[in-house]
Amino acid sequence: MKIKTNRAVIVQCRLSSTRLPGKALKELGGKPVLAWVLSAMKKVNADYYYLATDQASYEQLLPVCRQYGFECFAGPLDDVLARFTMLLDTIKVKTVIRATADNPFLFYEAAEESAALFEEKNKGNNKCHYLTYSGLPHGSGVEVFSAEALKEAAGQTEDPYDHEHVGPALYNHKDRFNCEFIPAPRRYNFPELRTTIDTYSDFLRAFSIVNYLKSKGYEEPFTTEQIIEACRSNSVKYPAVLVPSVVKGHGTGHLRRSLSAALEGGFFVYIPDDKSLAETDSILQEYFSQGLSKNQIINSIPDQTYLPAIITDTFELTENQLFELSKNRSFVSIDEGSRFTDYCDYLLDIIPSYKCQRPANKSDSAFITMPQNVRQATEKNAENKIEKVLICLGGEDPANLTIPAAKAFMQKFPQAKITAIVSNEESPYVDYAGGANIEFIKPVSGLREKLYEYDIVVTHYGLTAFEAVYAGCGVILLPTTKLHKKLAEKYNFAFIGDKALSSSSLDSALSSENLYARKFLENDLKDQKKSLSEFLRQLASGKRMCCPVCGSFPDKPDPVISRNESRTYRRCAKCGMLYMAFSTIEDKKYQKAYFFEDYKKQYGKTYEEDFEAIKAQGLRRVSIIKSLAGLRGESLLDIGCAYGPFLSAAADKGINVFGTDIADDAVAYVQNKLKLPAVTSAFPEIDTAEEFGIAQFDIVTMWYVIEHFKDLGSVLRKVASLVKKGGIFAFSTPSGEGISAKSDKDHFFQISPTDHYTIWEPGRADAILRPFGFKVEKIVSTGHHPERFPEIKKSGAKPGSLKWKLTDALSRAKKLGDTVEIYCKKI
Ligand SMILES: [Zn+2]
Secondary structure (H helix, E strand, C coil), X not given: CCCCCCEEEEEECCCCXXXXXXHHHCEECCEEHHHHHHHHHCCCCCCEEEEEEEHHHHHHHHHHHHHCCCEEEEECCCCHXXXXXXXXXXXXXXXXXXXXXXXXXXXXXXXHHHHHHHHHHCCCCCCCCEEEEECCCECCCCEEEEHHHHHHHHHHCCCHHHHHCCCHHXXXXXXXXXXXXXXXXXXXXXXXXXXXXXXXXXXXXHHHHHHHHHHCCCCCCCCHHHXXXXXHCHHHHCCEEEEECCCCCCCCHHHHHHHHHHHHHCCEEECCCCCXXXXXXXXXXXXXXXXXXXXXXXXXCCCHHHCCEEEEECCCCCHHHHHHHCCCCCEEEECCCCCCHHHCCEEEEXXXXXXXXXXXXXXXXXXXXXXCCCCCCCCCCHHHHCCEEEEECCCCCCCCCHHHHHXXXXXXXXXXXXXXXXXXXXXXXXXXXXXXXXXXXXXXCCHHHCHHHCCEEEECCCHHHHHHHHCCCEEEECCCCHHHHHHHHHCCCEECCCCCCCHHHHHHHHCCCCCCHHHHHHHHHHCCCCCHHHHHHHHHCCEECCCCCCCCCCCCCCCEEEECCCEEEEECCCCCCEEEEEECCCCCCCCHHHHHHHHHHHHCCCCCCCHHHHHHHHHHHHHHHHHHHCCCCCEEEEECCCCCHHHHHHHHCCCEEEEEECCHHHHHHHHHCXXXXXXXXXXXXXXXXXXXXXXXXXXXXXXXXXXXXXXXXHHHHHHHHHEEEEEEEEEEEEECCCHHHHHCHHHHHHHCCCCCCEEECHHHHHHHHHHHCEEEEEEEEECCCHHHCHHHHHHCCCCCCHHHHHHHHXXXXXXXXXXXXXXXXXX
């Protein structure tokens, strides 16, 4: 016999939600939202399980209640308080555990615990009328209250707000009721997370959570730990919406590629209502049958509350489309042919493109999904063996080449069976249907795995061409445009050019050494296969950044200076700064390990071992500063002082030095070993007046620190406030005008550390610093490396040789060092 708990679980639900109508019955991962709520709450111990709804919703909700072991109670629509008290009049319980139907990810363990805590508090003479855990994710919590107290409260309040809700009747009247908001135990305490479903965007987040949990094979109802894991997973944190072309004339390849990636990676796919690609619905059905969820197909893009990255696969976007789609969010484009690609945070080229002048972040045809069915090598005497020909010129065949191609092949190979894919089996094809050995068929699902059956595939430049090559077929392209012809040439395809399709032009294509182009792709085939969905998942978590100096996003994107696999760099149109504008790499945390491990990795010795050499540099810098400032009794603040070699040098020269660094252990070293004043701070968050008793300094320095600030504008403002008028601000940083940057710009950006957010060009430093009140007084080019000059690389000249010495002299004379020191005066 079940022990009486004296508890009732009551889930409150209505179907007339204004923001997301009918959300309780909306299908989420295979069952209604409400079903998730009920199955979670059923885990909480109680005598009664009720759904409290209104008359209008009752009939629709009843079947779900029955299925999950809940009773259904109908009461007033708006006076929810009355709905609860009416229900409570029909049952005899002490404690009510209340949940709402828009929260599919309730923490049932927390619900059980808080109910037990509530009962504990009511033992003896104490009275607790209402209790809830605070700090749970928004949408995972429940309320626990006394049935008796609620009835009493309902009789005492006329306030409409109290009647529209339930809890407020108690907790807004704390003079009469004892209500406790208890900080949830740590394992439930995640106030930054959101799991409720209030808006459409929330619903998409909920789908991502379910999709993640299912992909992990977790059993329902999900535990707190599992839900938290999902909320923190990249696939939930960084949603992505794929935007394929569904425009007539662009073929079906874009849509299929997006749907495949969505199926594999759990992305959303945006299909607008005004799509004109006729095959869209049948292709969607095909992917639904493979397991794609209908929830993944969306016709509006989620808003700020669940901002996705946008990934387009659309052939060629207009400037206006680029502008709209790239607003406020990470924006990635696949095989984008537009002239306006500066709007794109990231460009991924998969099908080799002739538009190579437009650099991509990554070009990799290994993302083409390879057919698994491949022909065995029987390439010799190919001509005699041609028995099956596939003509596949896109469902729409805008240039009407299908019939001429079929005719040419029928003449050439009267015995061969010719199959042509057309979207429309009506005229003009009907005249040919049934004649000779030709067959017209509709677009085939899973064509990729059927290509190997054909000896020859006739198609346009595009995905099918590459797939057919990989499948080992002979491939002949029919270029429709000049661009396609150039591409066919560039990528070693046999093709029939702009001449008419004739038996002679067909002959020359058939005799081309490129007919079986698979051999040219052997390199690509080696590292097969790369997962597009995994790569897109990584891109979706990428961060877009604005100019660190100006701190705001411009209306028109700043021009792109360099793209590489993990980053995109731009030049700010306003201030001229070169900056990292997009990165897929997680932020580095400066910890002790930086000095002990990374430093050693980079320089082959520990920072401490390098101390004296760095200190010698410091002595040189101090004398430059002294020569510029002509100050007496100077005070100096070194920001990012690390283990203090520069502080030590300046102190040796009689300067009153102070240091600050983000790393505790470095600051401790300065304090204890060097006996110099230093504090830990994350600049610009430091109050020097409080820490050192000094509001302004004669000298402020930053050695290889300035490039690490994402918020450089506020850093420079803070520095300006810390330097006395006429005082010196000096810093060193990698140079964007050194030999490495000048001789191979893209390589320079590629090897630029991923935590360098700005690249300083000495020639532009004055213009960038002036608005902050600094005037550049002296620029010293440092880091001279003859071995990085193309002439030395080419000739292999050794250190000490004349060529080497001359190059070194040139580097110094032309200020081509890879690092730079900039000394400026506060004006
Ligand atoms: Zn700027």
